Structure formats: C-alpha cells, structure tokens
Amino acid sequence: MGLDSENYSVVFGYNRLVKETFHIYTRVSTSVQEEDGTSLDTQLELGIERSKKLDMKPRVWNEGSQSSSRDDLSNRPVLTELLQEVQEGSVKHLYVWNTDRLSRNIQTWGLIRLLLIKNDVHLHTPTGEMILSDPQTNLMLGIMSEFSQYDNLIRTERFRLGKLQRIKDGFWKGGPPPYGYRLRDGHLEVDDFESKWVIKIHEMYRDGHTVDEIKDTLMKNGVMTRRDNPVWSLGSINSLLSNTHYDGYWYYTDKKSDQTVRVSCPRICPPELIQGVKSSWDKRRYKKGSNRRTKTGVTKYTYLLSKILKCGHCGSYYYGNYRHGRQSNYYHCGNKTNKYRDKGTENEKVCGSKRNVRIDNTEKVVWDLVKDVLASSHLYKETIKTGVMGTEQSLKGSKDQSIKITKKIDKLQADVQKVTDTIVDLTTQNLLSKDRDLKRVIKRLEETRNQKEVEIRKLTTDLEEIESAGKWVDWLKVWKNRMNDLDKFTPEERHEFLSGIVSEVVVTEHDKQEHKLEVFFRFPYVGDKLVYVDPNKKSKGYKIKNGRKVKSTRYDLLKKFTS
Numbered sequence: 001m002g003l004d005s006e007n008y009s010v011v012f013g014y015n016r017l018v019k020e021t022f023h024i025y026t027r028v029s030t031s032v033q034e035e036d037g038t039s040l041d042t043q044l045e046l047g048i049e050r051s052k053k054l055d056m057k058p059r060v061w062n063e064g065s066q067s068s069s070r071d072d073l074s075n076r077p078v079l080t081e082l083l084q085e086v087q088e089g090s091v092k093h094l095y096v097w098n099t100d101r102l103s104r105n106i107q108t109w110g111l112i113r114l115l116l117i118k119n120d121v122h123l124h125t126p127t128g129e130m131i132l133s134d135p136q137t138n139l140m141l142g143i144m145s146e147f148s149q150y151d152n153l154i155r156t157e158r159f160r161l162g163k164l165q166r167i168k169d170g171f172w173k174g175g176p177p178p179y180g181y182r183l184r185d186g187h188l189e190v191d192d193f194e195s196k197w198v199i200k201i202h203e204m205y206r207d208g209h210t211v212d213e214i215k216d217t218l219m220k221n222g223v224m225t226r227r228d229n230p231v232w233s234l235g236s237i238n239s240l241l242s243n244t245h246y247d248g249y250w251y252y253t254d255k256k257s258d259q260t261v262r263v264s265c266p267r268i269c270p271p272e273l274i275q276g277v278k279s280s281w282d283k284r285r286y287k288k289g290s291n292r293r294t295k296t297g298v299t300k301y302t303y304l305l306s307k308i309l310k311c312g313h314c315g316s317y318y319y320g321n322y323r324h325g326r327q328s329n330y331y332h333c334g335n336k337t338n339k340y341r342d343k344g345t346e347n348e349k350v351c352g353s354k355r356n357v358r359i360d361n362t363e364k365v366v367w368d369l370v371k372d373v374l375a376s377s378h379l380y381k382e383t384i385k386t387g388v389m390g391t392e393q394s395l396k397g398s399k400d401q402s403i404k405i406t407k408k409i410d411k412l413q414a415d416v417q418k419v420t421d422t423i424v425d426l427t428t429q430n431l432l433s434k435d436r437d438l439k440r441v442i443k444r445l446e447e448t449r450n451q452k453e454v455e456i457r458k459l460t461t462d463l464e465e466i467e468s469a470g471k472w473v474d475w476l477k478v479w480k481n482r483m484n485d486l487d488k489f490t491p492e493e494r495h496e497f498l499s500g501i502v503s504e505v506v507v508t509e510h511d512k513q514e515h516k517l518e519v520f521f522r523f524p525y526v527g528d529k530l531v532y533v534d535p536n537k538k539s540k541g542y543k544i545k546n547g548r549k550v551k552s553t554r555y556d557l558l559k560k561f562t563s
C-alpha cells in the first residue's frame with residue numbers, strides 16, 4: 001500500500017524528535033466474514049486521527065491482506081517485526097482496529113498480550129485504550145517466568161553435563177592450559193619451548209636445588225612466565241612442581257555433583273623424574289619437621305654474649321653450647337663449626353685459640369665490668385637525663401626493624417646484580433642468535449631492575465632514619481627507671497641491654513691460664529670526666545670530657561667461680 005511513517009511525517013509536519021510514536025498496525029482479512037468498515041483505509045484513517053488527538057507521531061505497520069487460515073505469526077512478517085520492536089522496548093503505543101487484527105488464535109493472542117504487558121505497551125482501539133492486565137493474565141505471566149527460569153536451569157544442566165562429558169573425552173576444562181602445554185582443538189598439546197623448561201625445573205628440584213635457585217636459572221635464561229614476567233614467583237614454581245599434568249593426567253571435579261574424573265593428557269616428565277621430585281620433596285619436608293621438633297623440645301638458654309663475644313684470634317663469633325644439667329658449659333669459637341663448611345674456600349680461617357671459655361664465668365665477668373663502667377660514667381648519666389626529651393620507641397623494635405630492612409636491602413641488591421648479569425648475557429645472545437628475539441625479555445628485565453633499585457633507595461632512607469642517634473636516646477628513656485637495678489633484669493633483658501651498650505667483647509688467650517677480655521662500648525663511657533666550666537662557680541655549668549670506648553681485663557675463664 002506504500003504508506004509509511006516518512007510520508008506521514010511530511011504530510012502532517014510532525015516533529016519526530018520530540019513526539020512519541022504512535023504505532024498503527026493494519027491488516028485486512030481475506031475471509032468471507034469480513035465486516036464492513038474495516039478496509040485498510042478506514043483502519044488507517046481512524047488510527048491517524050487518534051494519533052493527532054494524542055499529539056503523537058504516527059508510524060504505520062501495514063500487513064496488507066493476509067489469509068487468516070493459518071492465524072499465527074508465521075504468516076505475519078510485519079507483525080513479527082513490530083513485536084520485535086515491542087520486545088526491544090521501543091514501542092509504547094500501539095493502535096489496532098480490534099484485537100482480531102493481531103490474532104484470532106487464542107494462543108497467539110495470549111502470547112502477544114503477555115509481550116505487550118511485559119513491555120508496558122498501551123494498546124489503543126477505536127473505542128479507547130484496552131486494559132490488558134487481568135488476574136488471569138498476571139497468573140500467566142508468573143507461570144511464564146517460572147517456565148523461563150526452569151528452561152534456563154535445564155539449559156545450564158545440559159551444558160554442565162555436556163562439559164563433563166567433553167572433559168571425560170579428553171577435552172581441556174577451559175581457561176589457559178598449564179605451563180608446558182598449549183591448546184589444539186580443545187586438547188592439551190605439549191609446547192616444545194615450555195616443556196623443556198618444565199623438565200629442567202623438575203630436574204633441578206630433584207637434584208636438590210632450592211626454588212630460589214630455580215627462579216634465578218629461569219631468569220638468567222630469559223624464560224618468561226605466561227604473564228610475560230621474567231621474574232618467577234616462588235609460589236608459581238612450587239605450584240608448577242605439584243601439577244600432575246606433567247605425569248600424564250589431571251583431575252577434574254564437577255562442583256555440582258562432586259564427581260571427580262581423571263583425565264589423561266600428554267606426559268612431559270618421565271615417571272622416574274616425577275618419583276625423584278617426590279622423594280626430594282619428602283626429604284626436605286622431613287628436614288624441616290625435625291628442625292621444628294628440636295626447637296620446641298628444649299627450653300632455650302639465653303646467651304648473654306650471643307653475637308657479642310668474638311674470637312680475638314680469628315674474628316669469628318663465639319657460640320654457646322648450653323645443655324641443662326651439665327656441670328660446665330662453654331662458649332666456643334665459631335670457626336670450629338664453620339671450618340668444615342669453609343674448608344678450601346677463601347672463607348677458611350685459621351684459629352689459634354685452643355680452649356673454650358666457661359659460660360657462667362665469662363658472662364659474670366663481662367656483666368660486672370659493664371656495670372662498673374656505667375656506674376662511674378658521667379656521660380652515661382647525662383644520656384639518661386637528656387633522654388627524657390625523646391619519644392617512646394624501644395631499641396629492640398628499631399633493632400629488629402633495621403635488621404629486617406638490612407636483610408631486605410641485601411636481598412634486593414643480590415637480585416639487581418643477577419638481573420644485570422642476565423641482561424648483559426641476553427643482550428649478547430640476542431646479537432648472536434637469529435631465531436629468538438629477546439628484546440622484549442630484556443626490556444621487561446630492565447623494568448624489573450628499576451623497580452628494585454627504587455625500592456632499595458627507599459629502604460636505605462628508612463634505615464638511616466631508624467639508626468639515627470635519636471632512637472638510641474629514646475631507648476634509654478624506656479630503661480631509665482630500671483638502670484639502678486640491673487641485676488633484677490631477666491636474661492633476655494640483660495642481653496638486650498648489653499647489645500645496646502656494648503658493640504663487641506673480644507676474647508683472646510693470654511697465657512695457659514688466663515684469657516684477655518676487651519669490652520668495646522658504643523660510646524666513650526670508660527673513664528670519662530665531668531669538668532666544671534668554673535670550678536669555683538659550679539652554677540656556671542659543666543662539660544663532659546669523653547673517656548675511651550674500650551675496657552680490658554684478664555681473667556681465668558676456665559676456673560670454677562668462687563664467690
């Protein structure tokens with residue numbers, strides 16, 4: 001019939017941007033029962049008239065003349081298209097001569113009606129707006145939504161079962177394949193490059209290398225993770241080592257049914273390698289476990305001179321070896337335990353010490369000496385006095401923290417060195433080799449190095465702050481009120497206190513009987529003097545003349561104490 005909205009827009013001058021659209025659906029039936037006054041022209045005229053009354057822009061959907069013998073949507077292309085727009089929500093007002101125009105078929109009409117209600121469409125007829133919603137329709141709507149939920153459920157279930165079946169048939173479960181594999185037609189397939197490294201990682205672990213060493217090897221060879229990171233995390237290496245895929249199978253558990261299926265896949269590691277890794281893992285775990293056991297089983301003795309007492313012959317720390325109930329216990333030069341480890345290396349030192357020293361004697365001599373020095377030190381008294389000005393912060397906290405930070409910095413510096421070596425290596429390799437472009441790896445490594453260097457700078461600043469003298473004074477403040485009662489300190493407190501006052505105590509064999517002890521103080525407490533500005537007028541104030549930092553004594557540290 002050639003009528004469309006464009007024509008009517010022109011004829012009536014409607015502003016299509018502002019006005020709502022009034023959809024007019026027209027159709028004439030070819031059936032004999034056709035009533036008068038329902039010609040297309042009449043239907044259209046009345047529709048247009050209504051749109052003017054409502055001040056809307058008409059849009060005509062003309063089905064023309066269609067047989068009503070098959071009264072469903074299959075022979076109503078224009079209606080189908082219109083309903084499509086209804087479903088998309090772009091139709092708000094629909095005009096029909098009467099609902100017969102939409103469909104005489106009860107089911108089809110029911111469907112259309114539901115669609116209109118769902119999309120809040122106003123249905124207009126020559127007699128006015130039709131109310132589509134009634135209790136029965138609402139019930140239908142409810143049932144339909146139940147049905148669609150049920151339908152979705154069935155679909156998901158079908159999907160789940162289908163997926164499970166596919167996995168049983170050897171298809172990958174989805175997501176990225178494990179390192180060492182790639183996907184081909186939904187199946188895992190061995191990746192030549194990655195699988196070589198999977199084997200290498202397993203071999204290294206079997207041969208007793210630490211995960212850290214494995215990480216370094218990967219980096220040195222420019223092996224990147226799946227996320228393009230040249231620095232592997234320890235966690236990702238550990239989890240790679242526990243993947244069963246490399247042993248030729250993997251498990252899939254269906255969460256809904258809790259059913260687990262074992263799926264075969266191409267093997268990457270030979271069975272004996274897998275076995276080797278397992279026993280290496282067991283060994284390491286056992287070692288860890290036994291360490292823990294010995295630590296918790298024995299009451300720990302707190303050595304007053306731990307990390308303080310040093311050997312005057314070789315410079316190693318002395319270590320205590322206390323066993324409860326033993327008559328005499330000794331500190332011995334650490335060189336004696338280290339010498340086996342360092343044998344033949346440049347760390348090997350020759351120690352001239354021949355005798356160990358008794359723990360009880362040595363600790364008492366050092367403790368008494370320190371107490372004496374502090375009791376007569378003006379500088380010490382002065383530090384405590386001025387320390388009141390500081391802020392609360394224990395030395396132990398700062399000390400632990402600075403040890404932690406120092407360790408971190410050391411670790412980062414070692415990392416930076418490794419990364420640098422790798423970059424140099426790879427740059428050379430890249431120049432020589434033509435089949436692998438390593439530029440991307442090198443670039444990522446340079447980024448990693450920068451990050452680490454920034455971190456080092458930051459940590460160094462932190463460290464300087466913590467180690468500033470101010471913190472030292474703060475520590476004294478915490479201890480201040482207990483300084484007069486040093487002997488009431490617990491062994492832990494004594495050790496902590498001594499570490500704060502003394503940097504080291506050096507022990508040397510003097511002769512066959514005596515040892516020489518040199519106590520190195522952190523500040524010049526030994527024999528310092530208080531000097532008045534004007535001895536005749538003490539109110540003018542005083543200065544402290546620094547003493548020395550070392551105090552020595554000789555003692556027979558082997559003899560049993562008699563006092």
Ligand SMILES: [Zn+2]
Binds near residue numbers: 311312334352353
């Ligand atoms: Zn020594």
